[in-house]
Amino acid sequence: MAEKICVAVRLRPPVSQSQDTSSATFWRVEDNRISLHKLHGTPIPGISYAFDYVFDETCSNAKVYELLTKDVIHAAVDGFNGTAFAYGQTSSGKTFTMNGSPNDPGIIHRAVNDVFRKIQMISDREFLIRVSYMEIYNEEINDLFAVENQKLQIHESLERGIFVAGLREEIVNNAEQVIKLLESGEVNRHFGETNMNARSSRSHTIFRMVIESKGIDSRSSGDYSSSDAIRVSVLNLVDLAGSERIAKTGAGGVRLKEGKYINKSLMVLGNVINKLSNGAKQRAHIPYRDSKLTRILQTALGGNAKTSIICTLAPEEVHVEETKGTLLFASRAKRITNCAQVNEILTDAALLKRQQLEIEELRRKLQGSRSEVLEQEILKLRNDMLKYELEREKLEMELEEERKSHKEREQRIRDQQLKIENLSSLVSDGDRSSSQDSMKESPKDECNYRGEDFKTPCFKAAGNAFVAKRSNNSQLPDFSPLPDSFSNVADEDTWFKMNKGYIADLDLLQTTPARKVQSFPPQDITPDCSNDNYKEELQNLKRQLELAIKGKNELERKHEEEIQLNGRLMGEISELKQELDVNNNLLEASKERYGSLEREFQLLKEERDSLQKSVSESSQKLTFVTDQKENILKDLNSEVQRRKDLEAEIKQFSVAFASRQRSLASIHGEFKSKMEKLRAENPVPLHKSLQY
Ligand SMILES: Nc1ncnc2c1ncn2[C@@H]1O[C@H](COP(=O)(O)OP(=O)(O)OP(=O)(O)O)[C@@H](O)[C@H]1O
Structure with missing residues (x-):
């Protein structure tokens, strides 16, 4: 079913209150609209955007998850591909939204818990869950569950779609197991200090859950169309690195190189979003292959997936240009239509x-x-x-x-x-x-x-x-x-x-x-x-x-x-x-x-x-299968008949055997009484007399 990508923006709390007092403008959030205002309150014309949700600085991760992401997660359990990602300039709160804090866990933790909670509630299906965690650092894919797996390649196949070859997948049974794995992966992730963020993500990370499920009593139902199918869905939870102005981050050396890669891949993401937002007629070629990020997220962007995007914003006036850029990205993303359907393997x-x-x-x-x-x-x-x-x-x-x-x-x-x-x-x-x-x-x-x-x-x-x-x-x-x-x-x-x-x-x-x-x-x-x-x-x-x-x-x-x-x-x-x-x-x-x-x-x-x-081939196949089935049925029937005959024979034989036994017993009785009678008449031991 075709549906628009769900897009929300989230304003993080200002870093320092003192900065705000000197500001000439500020962002105001009203319902699902965000607009730029002059300090005394007049709205600045043309800078006002509406989204599915607009979260102000007081909003918790719990609320963001509940309103924006929960549906995507639940749909993933039902067999739909799902993606949730955070986009925004550096230090705007992406990692805070995806990973959260001890008091307010982020979207990833909540999603993991929710997946297992929901599975528990589904009694007529059995589930198999696999998880993987990767990062794209300087346009190279690294495995966060296995540091030795570096520079992994993207492949595409009919069965698996687009996938990263050689990525470790862990089969998991409960949320705690996943959280532990995530914590181990976080250690391997690239963070770095910049002028703007003491712990800035220097890579894009993708946490992936593959959810497989199968109806428990599929054999007995006889309805092949759905209960016999295996559902496989992929859920991506993505924390992007933030776009950054080199002048502001003060990056040099390694940081500068990272920044360039980050900006480049985000630019490709922007291009893809831009093209997709133009509508089917003007789309022409979508440059998914221009970056690893867009290639991996291809299904999530305009494909078979339910997607929600949260764009994080820094409220400070010094970031107003970047914030406008993020809002523009978000409004383009809002125009993208995906076409999600349950993925079934039959x-x-x-x-x-x-x-x-x-x-x-x-x-x-x-x-x-x-x-x-x-x-x-x-x-x-x-x-x-x-x-x-x-x-x-x-x-x-x-x-x-x-x-x-x-x-x-x-x-x-x-x-x-x-x-x-x-x-x-x-x-x-x-x-x-x-x-x-x-x-x-x-x-x-x-x-x-x-x-x-x-x-x-x-x-x-x-x-x-x-x-x-x-x-x-x-x-x-x-x-x-x-x-x-x-x-x-x-x-x-x-x-x-x-x-x-x-x-x-x-x-x-x-x-x-x-x-x-x-x-x-x-x-x-x-x-x-x-x-x-x-x-x-x-x-x-x-x-x-x-x-x-x-x-x-x-x-x-x-x-x-x-x-x-x-x-x-x-x-x-x-x-x-x-x-x-x-x-x-x-x-x-x-x-x-x-x-x-x-x-x-x-x-x-x-x-x-x-x-x-292919219809005629299928018909032939079907006829062949039906013929075979009929033959087998015939064989079965004749076997049943034979068994019945045998049973009857055994019965007769048993009856005859019983009567023979009875007659033997009576003969034996007769013989015995005769012997006793003979013994009584003749005192010579019988065995001796019989010997002669
Ligand atoms: N909604 C929020 N409430 C409270 N603190 C927040 C919120 N959003 C962000 N922060 C804080 O702001 C700082 C920067 O946030 P964060 O690291 O999440 O930004 P980021 O967008 O992931 O940056 P980068 O792209 O550099 O990784 C962190 O100290 C974080 O705890």
């Missing part, structure tokens, strides 16, 4: 029967909900996967189409840009031609000019044609001086770049028509023209120019629109891409889940198969 027949029941149960579970649920989940996942695949394909198609139309639009934009460039150059060419024309005076020049093949601009093949036109025009520098203001609008370099196919800056291009209007108004051109045709042509040219400018503006507007549309579409494409990514992730996740479910399903199938196999 005889073969009981084991067979129980296994069969378990197999049946498993089979029911397997055939029932679990596999159905799994199959349904797999089906659902398959559907989801198909759905995602379809959605992905659809999205991919949409994306492809979008890409295509995006390309087309880009092409259109490029075309438009080109057209705009052409128009712009045309406009400026036209301007320049106009200005040149207006300055021309000789008919030869006029003819030359008119002889040029001036056409409506061909937008599509603009690039090269335009470059050619520019190069033609550049042959007339003398007749076409650039206005001063031109360089402010579009310099030669810019033109050059544009004509070479550089990306155009539209802002620059837009300034070109404005220059034409400002610099070359039409009235400046006409008065100088004497030829009518030429005038007409000029008019045409002007019209064409106007049209071209209009066209160019229109194109620019369209171009702008296209760019905006393009921007929007790009946004849509990136949204689609994101959606596609999300879908892909979902697909991956469901694929993974699907895979793991399939694996789980496969495992379950294998498990089911092996279970079925």
